[in-house]
Amino acid sequence: MSKFSLLDCTLRDGGYITSWNFSDSAIRDMIASLSEAHIDYIECGYLNSLECKQDSTIFQNINKIIGFLPEARNSFFLAMADVAQFKPEDITPFDGRSIDGIRVVFYKHQIDEALEFAGSVKENGYKLFMQPMVTIDYSLNEYAALINRIAELNPYCISLVDSFGYMTQDDFRRYYNVVDNLLNLDINVGFHSHENMQLAFAVAQDVLNYNTARRVIIDASLYGIGRGAGNLCTETIANYYNSLLGFKYNIQILMRLINDYIMPVRKTKTWGFTPYLFLTGLYKCHPNFACYLLENHDVSVSDFEKFLLMIPYEMRTKCKKPYVEELYQRFII
């Protein structure tokens, strides 16, 4: 595998658009085909101890994923676990038949829980991916402290996560340098970005200029499907790497998957850059302020900007549906 690699998160982040409803045959075909297209890492869905559904990329346990994986293991198969939703005791030992790794996602207030959970992931033999959400919410010192704690677990990868879609190339480089200075070169760095300010692709291109031997793993999804403004598109970054680095990602297969599984979703659902999501990025607010509000109200761009400006600074990164509604009722008085 090259120093530059791609991780497709369609089945997981795209799930925010489909409520994780993908038919069993679609899940199977997408995983096998992404692998056939030489995508290096494939995120198959979420682990969630409490949910048990058919035709879904929410998996109640690790063994449930076995039936969806192709025989040929040319890619690494992953699932995401939110520390609040999957119990560490539900992690069954790695035996080579299910996923290869677990992406542990957590907020800043969940660090202790996340590290404990991560310990179980390692003990059970999985590749450990650490995904601290809203990375930019950590000061560089706080981030260094986090990295040092994570380092003790010897993870496979730590990701820079731009949950709100406003990190520039410069921002990524600053956090990357912390990792690069503190971690062994065999620990990879991931990039998970969102398109609120259309910055994702430029960051992914800039990564090629990084002066390091460390492997970077770029997250992307087919046609950018994902919550809010969506993700970097797998097809655009894969083709860019093909053109610039001579890689052999199979774009035809990616387009066939878009045709078969993403375009039908696009008929009724929407995602991607809008002026509303740009404004959430501009004012460093959680994008759900736009998503939740526009679900129930017809709000103009100008009114939405005024609405964002009345959110107390400390509440801008916290977004619960009832709070958005309560705030809007105050706004329209």
Next chain:
Amino acid sequence: MSKFSLLDCTLRDGGYITSWNFSDSAIRDMIASLSEAHIDYIECGYLNSLECKQDSTIFQNINKIIGFLPEARNSFFLAMADVAQFKPEDITPFDGRSIDGIRVVFYKHQIDEALEFAGSVKENGYKLFMQPMVTIDYSLNEYAALINRIAELNPYCISLVDSFGYMTQDDFRRYYNVVDNLLNLDINVGFHSHENMQLAFAVAQDVLNYNTARRVIIDASLYGIGRGAGNLCTETIANYYNSLLGFKYNIQILMRLINDYIMPVRKTKTWGFTPYLFLTGLYKCHPNFACYLLENHDVSVSDFEKFLLMIPYEMRTKCKKPYVEELYQRFII
């Protein structure tokens, strides 16, 4: 004015979406407000000797634009002239009351005509912007020859034009270097890009790393409105320059213009990145193969890819409606 500057082409390139129908009051407000937002160059519309309409950004003559310009001339006001649509004898002398400059747009087979037209632009006292469409269609040698011919006219600006939306940072740099080696430093370079492969913003960001004192002028439009996959967004690049360079583009004003004039258009019209337009970029085809075909036919992404692949190589950059239809009829047999 800084080394890095922005040109808003909403009223001209956005016209492909609105058939250039903007109300007179909208045109007036947009020009004045973009100028108030400190946008450096504002393209007011097209010059076209044959058309005469109200509530339109197609202007039959240069003096017609006077009534739309604000008194304070804090920005440069421009119009585009297609050498096939505006007669050089219709260029009236510059007197400081109408536009400051004319953007001369031409295809490779129109170079002689364009240079003659450009001579009239200069003779009449306007800033001359040269816009050779599909810049990548010129070999670097051909491009150098073109630049040398243009140099004799001492233009204000020459633009690198990615009409089909597939030029990468590296491509732009290669063509830029030709200009940079051949032209006096006081001649500016423009960048006009499209979003077929989502490359525009990365190119505009990379420009900040260019090792030159030459001024660059980046084209953009509000919410990216423009034909096919649209343009770089004025609001995203303006905010990026504000963040990185401490510029003072007024983003609030840009958002108000999007609210008042672009969102109403968006209710019935669409533009921006799609898998279809990605495919036109991938196979280096004119994006109108997607636009024309999808106007009249419901074609899947997979069928569209097969359709593009049957276009003879030499016809991929040439796209007329009847040809697209004829080809499609052959395709579906």
